[in-house]
Amino acid sequence: MIYGLTGNPTKAALWPLLDRVIRVLDKRGLPYRLAPDLATGRAERDQAVSDGCVAPSVSDVGRQANVVFSFGGDGTLLRTAHAVSPSDTPLVGINIGRLGFLADVEHNQVTKAIDMLEAGDYRISPRMVLEVQADERKLGRNWALNECVINRSGAAGLLRIAVTVNDEPLNTYWSDGLIFSTPTGSTAYSLSAGGPILMPETGVLIITPIAAHTLSVRPMVLPATATIRAEVRSPGRPYVFAVDGVSTEFKEPAISFTVRRAAHSVNLVKLDGSHVFNTLRRKLMWGARASANAPDEDAEDGPHVS
Incomplete structure (x- = not known):
């Protein structure tokens, strides 16, 4: 090797x-x-x-x-x-x-x-990837392993973002932005905005609003076959479109962003004896005891990998 x-x-x-x-x-x-x-x-x-x-x-x-x-x-x-x-x-x-x-x-x-x-003693974990387009505009990256994000930029104020799924209107969001995430990215920005944690090899997409103005607006989980189109309808308000952390700034409205499952995937190595649940317990401190002297009940859970 x-x-x-x-x-x-x-x-x-x-x-x-x-x-x-x-x-x-x-x-x-x-x-x-x-x-x-x-x-x-x-x-x-x-x-x-x-x-x-x-x-x-x-x-x-x-x-x-x-x-x-x-x-x-x-x-x-x-x-x-x-x-x-x-x-x-x-x-x-x-x-x-x-x-x-x-x-x-x-x-x-x-x-x-x-x-x-x-x-x-390992397996290959293929991870779903998002393909992204912005009409004819060039983006810093055109696919995402974690997420792509529409986010407001500059002066404070909400964005108005119209979203369709498979050409069917879903919602017009009033929010700071939207996160379009893979299951792999569900423990990244989407999680911090209140999105669900998904098993990384689940075949779905997530739409998570960022600080939505309406409390009834919640994250959506969609099938991986969905084609999502989002259009910012806030004239004169700058915003960014970030793909796995690489941002492109926009000032003009009416640009249609298309998000769908890409044809390729990213392969991650997972060592035997590891599990995503172990990672969640360790990284998010699930079940952690307050006392530093408390016994470690997960000490035999296997290698510190997932």
Whole structure:
């Protein structure tokens, strides 16, 4: 197995961890491909960079490797997923960020993760992706693993957003914006706006309003076959359309945004013995005891991955 190594070079915790992983791979004779920015960072720190191990780009890392490690947080893994596309090489998120729902392998579990990958003790979890369009306007990204968002920008004030599903009118929302989320993204921005938590391989889409002016307006869960069209009808009010965190600003109304399931998916590696429920308990502190001395009832739940 060839390992691809990518990550967030601005995180200080990356460099000692990356060095440790490379030493493990070298000791075991396991080949790897290093992203060029990480190779540059190692050279600047007087750390060895082996000949033939540096890929020309992150996209090439995805093409040349059998599995790609992304060192950082969830944002880093999202950037890695977009960078290696259209390769379907599976990704492993190594968490050196904060919460880490996507980057769910903790930094102290990397050697164990390599052991499990080499032993075949894992499965591939294909994640649904959203395809997005904005009439003829060019967006920073045209697909989303987590979500795409219409959000107000500039002066305070609500947006008026008309939404249809399969050409059938759904609602005209008065709100700060709307989140269109995948099940994978249900634990991201949508969750903070009151959206439901979904199993990541569920075949549905979520529409979650942001601070809607009407209390009866609630999140909607739609089948993955749905085609959603949203149009901002607030003349003179600026807004942004963000796709997995990359924003494009708009000032003109009457642009139709189309959101539907994309033809491709993103493959994430899930190690044996892990489960999404374990991740939810750990990351969201479900059932956590107030006392630091309380026994850990989940200590035997398996590796700290999901």
